[in-house]
Amino acid sequence: MINVAIVGYGNLGRGVCLAVDKAPDMECVGIFTRRAPESVNPVISVPVYKVDELKNFKGKIDVLLLCGGSATDLPSQASEFLKDFNTVDSFDTHAKIPEYYAKLEKVAKENGTLGAISIGWDPGMFSIARMLFGAVLPDGNDYTFWGKGVSQGHSDAVRRIAGVKNAIQYTIPKEQALSSVRNGENPTLSTREKHLRECFVAIEEGANKEEIEKAIKEMPNYFADYDTIVHFVSDEEVKDMQKKLSHGGFVFRSGKTTNEASHLIEFSLKLDSNPEFTGSVLTAYGRAVAKMAKEGKTGVVTVFDVPIKYLSPKSEEELRKTLL
């Protein structure tokens, strides 16, 4: 059995809990949290500890599944945990990955541990798609679309506008852009042509709808470069929408081998629960890290470095026989 521990119990931690529970070869030693352990109600039966107690589990955990956020939790925590444990995380600030990698690689090499970073669906499975398809069809273009799903950053930005009580923002890929890519037209797509932004906004009593709509649509970086639709709804309606955590997206590679022969590769996800799916990916890579560490591998790895056989509980013989 592979002994795992979950650090952080938000939506992602809950998703990892569910995934570990479905894994025939994994056992969850505990959930480690910064909150009061008694305030955490895990979705499966598993002990909850204060995160400070982790040090007492050194040598008893094969891999830590880090479920903190990329903004502040992971940059401060991951390198500390990596001193004593093998880890998997979902660090998703694309621009900061090289810096994050370098910092963790140093710690892992010094301490003989193994860390898998940026695991999830993007970065993660979408990265596999982009890299693999590009290597196979070098003469071509790739396209990544996200949605329909909630962008937390854009929802936050709307909520910061004066007079807004609550808000949720959906990123939606434009059908016309998807069709053009699917038809092999190799389009050059502007930001506006790729995605639509749809906001559902609950306002404070007496707030000015027109001004708020203008403030949203003209917000630089977040909305100004997009077609944005704004709906004014009740706070209850927004809260209802916030319960659904569905998401998804598409990666395409369109390329040619000769002027006469074009090819299209399409990879897509349609997810009812973004954190539960991300938790499943994290868990599969947790298995891989435990196996690779046992073989003596140290340092930092990404989805580009991990042979996919390590993700499965099945033997190599069974994989070749049944899935090749």
Place this chain on the structure above:
Amino acid sequence: MINVAIVGYGNLGRGVCLAVDKAPDMECVGIFTRRAPESVNPVISVPVYKVDELKNFKGKIDVLLLCGGSATDLPSQASEFLKDFNTVDSFDTHAKIPEYYAKLEKVAKENGTLGAISIGWDPGMFSIARMLFGAVLPDGNDYTFWGKGVSQGHSDAVRRIAGVKNAIQYTIPKEQALSSVRNGENPTLSTREKHLRECFVAIEEGANKEEIEKAIKEMPNYFADYDTIVHFVSDEEVKDMQKKLSHGGFVFRSGKTTNEASHLIEFSLKLDSNPEFTGSVLTAYGRAVAKMAKEGKTGVVTVFDVPIKYLSPKSEEELRKTLL
């Protein structure tokens, strides 16, 4: 530069030639053929040799890209070549892969060489999809559909019927089955429900169309379990169709993380030229084999064992920075 050689120059060999020509880090040392070298007209400028001359190139070739067929060529040749060279092949007889693997693994280990087997799109990229998706969503089902594209085996079977002059058979996934899977209905699909078979048949003068149609539709293993459509056309029309080598297919994984949360992963290929695309996959894995062999790896590998970073000519740093 990685020095490669191409063994066998049919449609696949031509596809590999084109792909190697597009690779910035690969050079083609030569094409090796059983035919008279002067009868081969490569699509790029490259020397052609008799296959017996390969022995004189020992130590000068980083990897052989084997472009023979799975029925007779690869089972007899691959283990011989693997004694002196690293190899990549597209062995695609799914049921015989374990036996093929075992035979080649022994030779490779004894001779310190590295062979990648069953490389292409199925087995190959579709295998990656099946394995990866199943590891990430263990509580679910996978579905593989092929087509629309030509099945060589079924075309051959029709051509063996008395009175048939020429024939081509297309395998076509049924829209209703695809929709049901895409809608997350997790259907149990019979052979008949998954694919349709469409035959275009040119007959000898005086042959009986009704008898031929009956012979096709009732042929056990090949057609009896399918809905089959038969068209009678001229020999020229069949020959025209035989020039187009388009193919494609789909891999789906439909699964759930809880009873409330289902997820759908879809991977599809739409290929204008099956051999040119397969040749591109073979070439990318040729690069991987050359790099892994240089690092000291020996034995036999499949797509499950090869970290995808090795498929790209880009550095690991660049991959993390631009594609993760």
